[in-house]
Amino acid sequence: MSDPLQYFQSHETDYLKKLKHLVAIPSVSFPGFEQKVVGECGNEVKKLFTEVGLENIQTFPGGHPERPYIYGEWLKAPGRPTVLMYGHYDVQPPGNLDKWQSPPFELTEKNGRLFARGSADDKGGLIANLAAIDSILKSVGSLPVNVKILAEGEEECGSGGLDNFVAKNKSLIQADVIIITDADNYDEQTAGLTVSLRGLISMSVEVQALKQPVHSGLLGGPLPDSAMALSKILATLVDDSGEISIPEIREMVVPLSADDRQELSSLPFDEHKFRDESGILPETKLRCSAGEILEHLWFKPSFSINCFQASSQAQAGNVVVASAWARIGLRTVPNIDNEKAKQLLQEHIERQTAFGLKAKVSNVSVGTWWKTKTDHPAFKQMEAALAKGWGRASVKIGCGGSIPFVQTFTDALGGAPALLIGVCDPKTFAHSENESMSIEVWRKSVRSLIHFLSSF
Ligand SMILES: [Zn+2]
Known part of the structure; x- marks a missing residue:
């Protein structure tokens, strides 16, 4: 043969x-x-x-x-x-x-x-x-x-x-x-x-206020809540539409060229198929219009909290948690300087305070x-x-x-x-x-x- x-x-x-x-x-x-x-x-x-x-x-x-x-x-x-x-x-x-x-x-x-x-x-x-x-x-x-x-x-x-x-x-x-x-x-x-x-900058962010979780009735009130503090800190990373809020990072993004736009619009695109394949629930709205989906996927930065952990469903008692941990990721696009963006992101997080608590950043990785x-x-x-x-x-x-x-x-x-x-x-x-x-x-x-x- x-x-x-x-x-x-x-x-x-x-x-x-x-x-x-x-x-x-x-x-x-x-x-x-x-x-x-x-x-x-x-x-x-x-x-x-x-x-x-x-x-x-x-x-x-x-x-x-x-x-x-x-x-x-x-x-x-x-x-x-x-x-x-x-x-x-x-x-x-x-x-x-x-x-x-x-x-x-x-x-x-x-x-x-x-x-x-x-x-x-x-x-x-x-x-x-x-x-x-x-x-x-x-x-x-x-x-x-x-x-x-x-x-x-x-x-x-x-x-x-x-x-x-x-x-x-x-x-x-x-x-x-x-x-x-x-x-x-x-x-x-x-x-x-x-x-x-797209590139990816990811990092772990942790807030810890207590040595161990404690009874939220006996001790809740005077103690700051680590999970709430971490939520507040992470929430500062995006604006109301979910776009990364750090202006220096936004400014590095190159707007699409006429050629890129032409290529994108020539691709057949079916919003229903996209919704189906992405697993989005029927009642959930997309963050952009159908015509902008490919641009968002390929040429715009996007921010995700990959994991947020303060306790577990099984352990969800009436407690004030001791600490809260999250893994976050920012997808980057041309011409974001990844090292610069990493630094900006880390500095932004470390600058924030909630109830007097600060977050520690660790395990940072950068892919261009x-x-x-x-x-x-x-x-x-x-x-x-x-x-x-x-x-x-x-x-x-x-x-x-x-x-x-x-x-x-x-x-x-x-x-x-x-x-x-x-x-x-x-x-x-x-x-x-x-x-x-x-x-x-x-x-x-x-x-x-x-x-x-x-x-x-
Ligand atoms: Zn692979």
């Missing part, structure tokens, strides 16, 4: 079995979860690299020794360009187990979708990369292009070791084009080529936004491959999420173009309960990758 597409079609279930196997390893990279499991998943990825026939397979330490970077290559096309393909095998925590309709670490098929944590983000993406290379190698016997492939084990917890890995292994990962298979598609029928990402030019021929080449793989033209999209290392890669590779594609679609609910991947979207993504790699 010499047609990679046919080979893929007849071996699709084998590749999905590999996905099932990877998904069954709960490789949650967050501190607090057993890191050894992440390392075990890394070992399985290494085995998959071997099965594909990749060579020079190596393991590099991540920010934690149990979260290794796995590298493999196929470099038997001398004189041809080199493509670096990226995916990650670590996952987010499963979240609220009661909300899962099937076990989070058991790949479960329902209505053409595969449900499990990491099914799409990004074990599905990683397997898509491997399936494309494997289908060409096993059918044609060789690739028309050199391929390097990298699997990360700590993307979801901030890629702590990536800068170090890239700095130390610049020549090993040197390539002409980067494919990052960890992004979204516009919808289930339309492939997306992601050309911008990214926006690429699309004039390199690789973009056209990928657009052609996506059109073939999906049977219709792709669209250039932004992404409200963050992949801070895209810039690290492009810098290390001397400005090589980064092509961001993926196996997610708006129904995926990555990072949320009941994450799923559409089998058809995955199939189309693998076909596109086969077309892309074959087009050199």
